[in-house]
Amino acid sequence: MRTLNLGILAHVDAGKTSLTERLLQAAGVIDEVGSVDAGSTRTDSLDLERRRGITIKSAVVSFALGDATVNLIDTPGHPDFIAEVERVLNLLDGAVLVVSAVEGVQAQTRVLYRALRRLGVPTVVFVNKIDRAGARTDSLLRDLAAKLDPAMVAMDTVDGLGTARAASEPRERDAAFAEDLLEALLDDDLLDAYLADAATSPNISGMSHVARDAALDSAFEARVAKARAHPVHFGSAITGAGVDGLIAGIRRFLPGSEGDATGPLSGTVFKVERGPAGERIAYARLFSGAVAVRDRVPVGGRDAKVTGISVFEDGVDRPRARAEAGRIAKFRGLGEVRIGDAIGQTPRLRTEHFLRPALETVVAPVHEPDRPALHAALTQLAEQDPLIGLRHDEARRELSVSLYGEVQKEVVGATLAEEYGLEVEFRESTVICVERVTGTGAAAEFIAKAPNPFLATVGLAVASSDGPGIDFRLGVELGSMPFAFFKAVEETVHDTLREGLHGWQVEGATVTMTHSGYWARQSSAHGGFDKSMSSTAGDFRNLVPLVLMEALREAGTVVCEPLHRFRIELPAADLGGVLAALAKLRAVPEPPEIRGGRCALEGTIPAEAVHGLGQRLPGLTSGEGVLESVFERHEPVSGLVPARPRTDANPLDREAYLLAVSRRVTGA
Structure with missing residues (x-):
């Protein structure tokens, strides 16, 4: 039996959870459609989700669709929970991207679509809320083409747009529909044949109109399967209009696959x-x-x-x-x-990843005796969401977590209170920077040669790279020492570079092991293992930070801050005041797009200024300004370089580091 692992993705409030309820009802899984407002939906199972009316955790629900089993995954729409979406993308055979017929293409819509396109996930677009006042079709299709992909083809027509009786029907197979398909296919031969009604391609020579329609459909379906074209269906998850058409589109364009149960696990x-x-x-x-x-x-x-x-x-x-x-x-x-x-076996997964959170905050217990319990609770939350990035600063007795935004902070606080009985307070969020290597550097220390106190030889070279992460390579023979020692070196390289020269995580670096050496296992006079004469993995784990940070110091790093791309829609009369505010926030706006009395303004802004802009915008625009922002890139910090305190022994201070390691080893 075929299986279709289907993701439902959208900007927050576009209606994807309501659409999930409609699909479950159509499949006979539920009798009545649940309500997001009433907290009665099948997939929003957390009490917090039901109270806030938003999806926080991805949820899976299954139903039969013809001869296929559909595993439908409802994902969060709020950008603060993008990590949940990231984990789902590698699983999908297909996706439904939900777009509001009123709000149209929003910031998160663009982020999600770009990821789906790069990953090659076949995607059907569902334009929801056609029954709402202000709903659009033609202008929205133009927005989809301009902001997402020109290869968007409307499969439906809508009657009663913007009213409670709004309904959609499949489009007629007329010349306009054929032309839309051809434009999405970018197939000159088929285009010539249709427009000239002539046999200009040997593939369609002598075909009737019916046969050419079938060839056109087949070509379009093949392009959808490669995520290079997208059918667009219209409807309303609240009223159920258009849901049958969407289901037909899912069956046609997202067939799923049959897994090999006899293959390797x-x-x-x-x-x-x-x-x-x-x-x-x-x-x-x-x-x-x-x-x-x-x-x-x-x-x-x-x-x-x-x-x-x-x-x-x-x-x-x-x-x-x-x-x-x-x-x-x-x-x-x-x-x-x-x-x-x-x-x-490790599956061949798609490699797209959303970037890590841009904000960090210190979490402190209201009642000091709760500190151990808070650490345990945050550790469990980090298991559920690795990008929460729990950091424990032992010297300052501080616990920090990484966040995508202020809403996520509220959710973490509520979760700690309701599930763990812990009252906490948060400090003001600060921006998480990264360090990028700017040059090259190398260092090495050898067994039995001062100042190396460890029974290990390690040489490391550091260089900048184009990739986002850390690429560890061997410049020595793999058989030159036990594999466990190489593993210890590689793991410690990644651990050490979580805090660079200025305390931020290092990105975009290649680390090559240039020297290796060890003392083989030795026995004392009585035949027992003599650690003082034998290398252990601990020797390599303790030595690597000293060598690596010396090489990194020689290579140099630059601290980079996150920049967001923003879009503001506002009254044109308020443009001057908003531009002045943007200048004070170090934003770089692009030329505005003015249409009548409204204005759209895009550009980049430091992540640390986004929250402040959101607070000021209502006052600058009489409450009519709408701000959207998404992470775009990191850029070197101008002015004073921010530093973050290290959370453990600092290998940049050799004496203090060796003292800390000695205490750790002896338990002092």
Whole structure:
């Protein structure tokens, strides 16, 4: 049986959760459509989600659609929870991108579409809320073409637009429809044949109109499958208008796939939650192979015994003895499983990743005795969302978390209060910068040569690279020392570069191991293992930070701050005041687009200024200004370079570092 892992994605409030309810009703999974406002939807299961009326955690629900099983994943729309969306994108066979017929293409819509396009996820667009006053069709299609992709083809016509009786019907197969398809295909041969009604291509020579229509449909479907064209359906999730047409579009353009249950086991974990007893429950998609209860499987480099499996069917997850390729399942018994772990062989995943959060805040307990419990709670939240980036500054006894925005801060606070019984307070959010390597540097220390106190030889060279992360390479023979020592070096390189010369995470660097050496295992006179004469992985873990930071100091780094792209829609009469405010916030606006009495203004602004702009904009525009912003890139900081205190022993201060390591080893 075919499986379609389908994502529902949209800007917040575009109506994707309501659309999910309609699809479940159409499939017979539920009798009545739940309400977001009433908190009765199937996929928003958290109390916090129901109260706030927004999706915070991705939710999976399954139903049958013809001969296919659909695993429908409802994702958050608010940009503060983009990490949830990121984890889903690697699982999808297809997506429905929901756009409001009133608000149109919004900031998050563009972010999501760019990711879907780069990942090659076949996507159907659903224009929701055609029953709302102010709903658009023709101008919205132009916006879709201009802001997302020219290859957008309307599959429906709408009657009663902007009223409660709004309905959509499939378009007629007329010349205008054929021309829209041809423009999306960019196929000159088919275009000539249609316009000239002549056999200009050997592929369609002698075809009737019916045959040419079939060829055109086939070509369009093939282009949709490659995420290079997109059918657009219109409807209303609230009234149900157009939902049948969307379902037909999903069946036609997003067929799903059949997994190979007999192949080697390969899957990925995209969500982790805690069960009633505190045990970890992993949500995973299997790309190949099968898993049965009591099987021992490799998970994230460790072996674990599966103690329970639930498979999503008919709107709920049901206990099953086995899960096969193509399915999304919940697994128990996988021990210390984390988001991103591979089950079996590492699957070939799409490589797109949203950037890390741009904000950081210190979380402090209201009651000091709650500090250990707060650390444990935040550790669990970091398991569910690795991008929360928990940092523990032991010297200052501070806990910091990374955030995408102020809404996420509120959610973290509410979660700690409701699920863990912890009252907390947050300090003002600060911007997270990164460090980029600007040159090249190298350093090495050798066994038994001062000032190296460790039984290890390590040489490292650092250079800038175009990639976003850290690329570790070997410039020595792999057989020159035990693999465990190489692994210790690589892991410590990544750990150390989480805090660069100025305390920020280092990005865009290649680190090459240029020297290696160790003392083989030695025994004392009585035949026992003599650590004082034998190298251990700990020697390499302790030495690498000293060598790496010396090489990094020679290479140099530049601190870069995050910039956001903003879009402001405002009355044209208020443009002058807004431009003056933007100048004070170090924003760089582009030439405004003025249409009648309204104005659209785009540009870039430092991330630290976005919140302040949002607070000032209503007063500058009599409450009519609308601000959207999304992360765009990092740029070197101008002026005073910000620094962040290190959270552990500082290898830039050799004496203090060696003292801290000595205390750590001896337990002093």
